Amino acid sequence: MHLDLTDLAAELPIDPRQAIGIPLALIGAVFLSLGAQLQHRGVNKVEAKTTAASAGLNLRQLALLLARPSWVVGTLMLGLAVVFQLSSLAFAPLIVVQPLGAVALVITAILNARVSKVRLNRASIIAISMCVGGVGLFVTVAAFTAVDKPVTTENLITILIILAVMLVLVGGAFFFLRNKFKAIFYIIGAGVLYGFVATLAKVIINRIQHNNVDWLAVLCIIGLLAAAGLGGYFVQNAYSSGPPDLVIAGLTVVDPLVAVGIGIVVLGEASQAPAWAAVAFIIAGLIAIWGVFLLAKYHPQSE
Template sequence: MTTDLTDLAAEITIDPRQAIGIPLALIGAIFLSLGAQFQHRGVNKVEATTAGVTSGLNLRQLLLLLSRPSWVFGTLMLGLAIVFQLTSLGFAPIIVVQPLGAVALVMTAILNARVSRVPLNYGSKVAIAMCVGGVGLFVTVAAFTAVDKPVTDANLITILIVLALVLALFGLAFGFLRSKFQAIFYILGAGVLYGFVATLAKVVITRTKYGDFDWLTLVCVVGLVAAGVLGGYFVQNAYSSGPPDLVIAGLTVIDPLVAVGIGIVVLGETSQAPAWAGIAFVIAGAVAIWGVFLLARYHPGLDR
């Protein structure tokens, strides 16, 4: 028995210092859930007093959000969520702490059901279970196989080039097709962009910690801000056309899968993982993403 436990411990690649990132990420998820609920309330109130949101929030509506106490308070909660998330990234690999935000999905679903007095139906519960279960499997496998890898200049340039293409694609799509957008597009867009934000934040934190703040790091900051601003705008539009738990479902599934995908493909954080881990990652990711689409289809708070 002792030998078995020793062998199991040897398989876990997270050291005690990296494990600190896990509770920090969980605290961040709590603030994320609260922030989403309050921001959603603020956006709905602004929408009710204006002409509504048919092709994206305009400048006047964005300014009106600043006058809504619920939205401002929600923004402060999200700010705290970001602080805890970034701090967790300073301790542990992206592939481990980033998916833990799925805890926010369960909290937000419960809060929204109580606030809106619209109980979750069976389809929604199954969808949420798929999201959380898929992400949970992902984290479990990652905890046993992921390693924290340094980001080289070549890795960073690759990430920035891909981000530039993503920003251009989403910008063009929003410019020409926004009148046809529904909540799911904004959720997917925000999730993808926030995945890059998490990755670049990890790079900036690491390089700053070791005094390696060069011109490439500065470009990372610019890319991080650009992705964060556009992602934040997409989130506000998603709140105007979908319930907060659907928005959080997209963010806490798409965001980590993008960040983890970068960690796997570009950074090689699973380069030492066995073949079965790769299969598990694909299955877990597919289940989680399918759960998001099912939630968008069956959520009782959406008119069809």
């Protein structure tokens, strides 16, 4: 029986709009990788001229970063990565496009190995494969089971309350335990905060698309800026205590898992997914997270 294009589109499990969001997210991943490498170089050069940031980068070091061309160019590339990521969120569900940032991990690992002239060992390659494979499995299942839903006022209030709690917990941990922080702690903290940044960005885009901009949307913007600011500071500290591919590994795993967790639990983007999909999500998440910890332990440049 002959099917026209309309009938064929109806049979496809993936919304045609998602086909636009996926390549935009992949382009953003490339800029994320390049920006991370350049920012890492800038942080290392600043630290080489100042004291070590055992308790986090101080104000003088942050100011010196603005004078490093590599750091500034890297920041601009990260800005482009954000633009492409936000554009992808306008077309596809959060749990489809957010995990695609894992592509940046592979690019960053190759770039860092060439720049630092330090070859990755076998354990590191296995760890990276676990990160990318876990996230790849996650996004494959999500692409066939996720649906995009409008964000209700109750959803938004719930997200803002959770974010406020996380800001207090993460900020408090840094204030009291910063002298004991290593790269993995900064990476996890930044990944959690950036997961909320992606979620809030999706919420804002969704409300704008539905002409529903109110005081809650303003609070959403404030929360996004707070999470992005603290998360960005954590990333710079992670660069000072770990290689860029480890930083990207953490961000491209923790960030999407947090964002996707909110998308599933709060926004209901996987409400129509079958039971086997939930099992696949859990297995994929565990594989990816374990890969991050293995990379932190066995990476040749890890302290």
